[in-house]
Amino acid sequence: MLYVNGDPLTEPYVPSEYEDLSDFGPMRVPSDSYFVMGDNRSSSNDSRVFGRSPAGLFMDERRSRFGP
Secondary structure, three states, rough: OOOEEEEOOOOOOOOOOHHHHOOOOOOOOOEEEOOOOOOOOOOOHHHHHOOOEHHHOOOOOOOOOOOO
């Protein structure tokens, strides 16, 4: 379960087979940073592994999909 500002976030776009039931956090994310998570939550290398990403690393807001 992902919480934002203490409230659970409903994520209908994450298939049940990719839900991550492990415990992580809480982590405070400053306004000049992003916390990124992959859709394959149980095996993604994301901010749970490499930490917060400074906003300056991102040039544009985009969404990509790889695969079918």
